[in-house]
Amino acid sequence: MTNVFGATSTTEEVLSGIDLSGKRVLVTGVSAGLGVETARALVAHGAKVVGAARDLAKAEGATAIVRAETANGGSLDLIALDLASLASVRACADALLADGRLFDVVIANAGVMAAPFGHTADGFETQFGTNHLGHFTFVNRIASLIAPGGRLVNLASSGHRFADVDLEDPNFEHTAYDPWIAYGRSKTANILFAVEFDRRHMARGVRATAVHPGGIRTELTRHLGDGALEAMVDKVNEELAAQGKSPFELKSIPQGAATSVWAGFVAAADEVGGLYCDNCQVATVTENPASRISEGVRAYALDAERAKALWNKSEEMIDERF
Template sequence: MTGLFGATSTTDDVLAGVDLSGKRVLVTGVSAGLGVETARALVAHGAQVVGAARDLAKAEAATAAVRALTANGGSLELIELDLASLTSVRASSHALLADKRQFDIVIANAGVMAAPFGHTADGFETQFGTNHLGHFTFVNRIAPLIKEGGRLVNLSSSGHRFADVDLDDPNFEHAAYDPWLAYGRSKTANILFAVEFDRRHKERGIRATAVHPGGIRTELARHLEPGTLEAMVSKINSDLAAEGKPNYELKSVPQGAATSVWAGIVAPANEVGGKYCENCHVATIAEGQIGPTVEGVYAYALDGDRAKALWAKSEEMVGERF
C-alpha cells in the first residue's frame, strides 16, 4: 500500500476507484486551500461531508463548486466553528452531538502558521490555542460520534521540527515569542494529540494519525511578509544545489491534500494508527538535524509519555476532562 503513492500523488490519484457512498466525513477549515480540496475530493467520490469554518460566508463562496457536485450522491454542508474560541467550539460540538449522526472520519485540517504574537478569545497563545487546543476540545467532545472503525486525521507539518511542546510555558509568558517556534510547538502538539487519541480509542477500532501535507502555496502563509516563502524556497534550493541535489518543488493543493485522504481512507488502519505520515506513506524516525526537504519525524513528537502529559495539560488549560 505504501509504495503505490508518493510526493506527487494527488487526491484523485489516491481515491481512484474508491466509492465513498454512505461515508460521512467532517473536515475543518473548508474556506480555503487544503480544506476545500479535501472536501471536493471526498464529495466527488460520494461522501457526505460536513465542512467546518470560522467564516461561513467565505466558506460558502469557496465551496460553491463543491456543493454542486451531486452526480455521485456526495454532499457538503457547512457549520460554523471558530477554533480560537472555546465558546464557538462548544456550541458547534453541542449541535453535532444533538444531531446524533455519526462520522466515519474526522479530518482536523484548519490552522494558522507563523502568526504574530496574540491570544485566542480564551487567552491562549494564538497558534497553540487555535491549532491544538481548539481541535483538542472539539474532537474530544464529538468523539462519541466517531463510528467504530473510524479515523481521526490531524494536519501537522514538518514544522514540528522547529520545537517540542513546552508544557511549562505554553503561552509564552516567560520565553520570548518567535512565530516559527510557536508554530513548531503547535504542530508537535497535533502529532502528540493523535498519538494519545489513538491509544485511548483503538480498542473501539478508532485510529488516529497525523500528516504533513508538504510545502504548498495556500492562505496558511498569509502572515508571512511578501517574498518570504520565495526566499525560503530559494535558500533551500541553494543548499540543495551545493549538495548536488535537485531543486525543491512546492506541491500543488491536490498533491498537498493527498496524504490526508490517503491516511483517512486508503491506508490500512493498523499501518497509520498512532503514526506521522508524509508523501502518502508512514514517516521514519529522523536522526539528528534534518533539513526542511528531508523526510522524517522527530522522536519527541511520537513519545507516548509526552503525549499523555500534553493531554493532561490540555485538559487543565481548557477546563474539561475527556
C-alpha cells in the same frame, strides 16, 4: 499494503476507483485551500461531508466548486466553528452531538501559521490555542460520534521540526516569542494529540494519525511578507544542494490534500494508526537537522509519554477532562 503513491500524487489519483457512498466525513477549515480540495475530492466520490469554518459566508463562496462536483449521493453541509474560541468550539460540538449522526472520518485540517504574537478569545497563544487546543477540545467532545472503524486525521506539518511542545510555558509568558517556534510547538502538539488519541480509542476500532501535506502556497502563508515563502524555499534548496539532494518543490493543492485522504480512506488503519505520514506514506523517524522542511518526523513528536503529558496539560488549560 503496497504503497503506490508519493509526493506528486493528487487527491484524484489516491481516490481513483474508490466509492465513498455512505461515508460521512467532518472536515475543519473548508473556507480555503486544502480544506476545500479535501471536501471536493470526498463529495466527488460520494461522501457526505460536513465542513466546519469560522466564516460561513466565505466558506459558502469557497465551496461552490465542491457542490458543483458532487456525485454518487455526495453532499456538503457547513457548520460554524471558530477554533480560537472555546465557546464556539463547544457550541459546535454540542450541535453535532444533539444531531447524533456518526462520522466515519474526522479531518482536523484548519489552522494558522507564523502568526504575530497574540491570544485566542480564551487567552491562549494564538497558534497553540487555535491549531492544538481548539481541535483538542472539539475532537474530544465529539469523539463518541466517530464510528467504530473510523479515523481521526490531524493536519500537522514538517514545521514540527522547529520545536517540541513546551509544557512549562505554552503561552510564551516567560519565553521570547518567535512565530516559527510557536508554529512548530503547535504542529508537534497535533502529532502528539494523534498519538494519544489513537492509544485511547484503538480498542473500539478508532484510529488516529497525523499528516504533513507538504509545502503549498495557500492562505496559510498570509502572515508571511512578500517573497518570504520564496526565500525559505531558496534557503532549503541551498541546504539540499549541499547534501547532493534534489531541490524542494512546492506542491499543488490537490497534491497537498492527497495525504489526508490517503490516510483517512486508503491506507490500512494499522499501518497509519498513532503515526505521522507524508507523501502518502508513513514517515521515517529522523534527527537530521540539516533541513527542517524535508520529509521525516522527529522522535519527540511520536513519544508516547510526551503525548500523555500534553494531553494532561491540555485538559488543565481548557479546564475540561475527557
